[in-house]
Amino acid sequence: MTMLKINDNEITIPKALDEASADDLFCKNMLEGLRSNPKHLQSKYFYDAAGDSIFREIMNCEEYYPFNCELEIFSENTAALARAIMVPGGAFDLIELGAGDCTKSSYLLSHLVQTGADFTYMPIDISANIIDYLNLQLPVTIPGIRITGLNGEYFDMLEKAAEVSENRKVVLFLGSNLGNMEPANAEQFCRELRGHLKPGDLALIGIDLKKCPYTVLAAYNDKEGITRRFNLNLLERMNRELEADFEVAKFDHFPVYDPETGACKSYLISMADQVITLNTKEGKQAISFAKGEAVFMEISQKYTAQQVNQLGKQASFETAESFFDSRGWFMDTVWLAI
Numbered sequence: 001m002t003m004l005k006i007n008d009n010e011i012t013i014p015k016a017l018d019e020a021s022a023d024d025l026f027c028k029n030m031l032e033g034l035r036s037n038p039k040h041l042q043s044k045y046f047y048d049a050a051g052d053s054i055f056r057e058i059m060n061c062e063e064y065y066p067f068n069c070e071l072e073i074f075s076e077n078t079a080a081l082a083r084a085i086m087v088p089g090g091a092f093d094l095i096e097l098g099a100g101d102c103t104k105s106s107y108l109l110s111h112l113v114q115t116g117a118d119f120t121y122m123p124i125d126i127s128a129n130i131i132d133y134l135n136l137q138l139p140v141t142i143p144g145i146r147i148t149g150l151n152g153e154y155f156d157m158l159e160k161a162a163e164v165s166e167n168r169k170v171v172l173f174l175g176s177n178l179g180n181m182e183p184a185n186a187e188q189f190c191r192e193l194r195g196h197l198k199p200g201d202l203a204l205i206g207i208d209l210k211k212c213p214y215t216v217l218a219a220y221n222d223k224e225g226i227t228r229r230f231n232l233n234l235l236e237r238m239n240r241e242l243e244a245d246f247e248v249a250k251f252d253h254f255p256v257y258d259p260e261t262g263a264c265k266s267y268l269i270s271m272a273d274q275v276i277t278l279n280t281k282e283g284k285q286a287i288s289f290a291k292g293e294a295v296f297m298e299i300s301q302k303y304t305a306q307q308v309n310q311l312g313k314q315a316s317f318e319t320a321e322s323f324f325d326s327r328g329w330f331m332d333t334v335w336l337a338i
């Protein structure tokens, strides 16, 4: 449980899941995915402390352009972005879904604090490690910021945010996180997001756009093998947390990009016939892998700007303004809930 003081009210916020049930859910989801045919694992579990740290390496790697594109948008259009989200004025909650270490949004946060905007920053992240870091670090790097970090799933924590404050909401969803959902799930996600907002609230969505297929594929297959380590870390996480016995060297990272659909998908390939075990409350569970068998890890869907506008429209958002990097590779679009 977390105790918060907001507008002089003390509010107790339970974490979305206590640690024991989060561990149970991790175990359940991993087992379900590995027992499915074809096998798959949920990419939201990439982000334990080791995964957060590898993701920071990805952000700095040469081939991973989405980070630099969005960084350019935030660092070079800070005042314009602030103006776009300040309409129609008044106190607001700036809620960031999947905040990570908020390198990009911190430009906006600093600007808002410096210009005296009346807002509370509410980063939401499934990684407890990230939320602890932001709660401690941001008041040091951005003195004067009001921050309420929320650890848990996007919509569970969005509900908590609405419970603690009735202020106008501006939701940031950056880093093309929306692209980490299959298109049908992204549509559903936008509708659900709209359901948590009132008319006049805003969403600022960062989305990676379709571009040269070589550029896209290289971003998920960097020369240094950082994305490879990022994917394999989920097997290591199961070794650490579920007493699994994956021999990580017996799996390889295999990303593919389909320029027609815009789907970039990452798989792990079993390089041998092998059986692994993991420990559950019900005892040891064995999972067989055939040589060459693929485990689907993550989708990074690429869209056109028109498709993104359409996604918003279908969910009862109106596009208010869009920002692009100088190469036109990435878009941050402001949606108004209507």
Ligand SMILES: C[S@@+](CC[C@H](N)C(=O)[O-])C[C@H]1O[C@@H](n2cnc3c(N)ncnc32)[C@H](O)[C@@H]1O
Pocket (backbone or CB within 6 Å): 043, 044, 047, 055, 097, 098, 099, 100, 101, 102, 103, 104, 124, 125, 126, 127, 130, 152, 153, 154, 174, 175, 176, 177
């Ligand atoms: C790709 S990183 C992006 C970080 C940051 N927004 C950026 O643009 O650089 C995704 C972040 O979302 C978080 N995340 C992923 N799935 C989530 C979920 N279902 N609920 C809450 N947070 C989630 C991860 O822990 C991670 O910090």
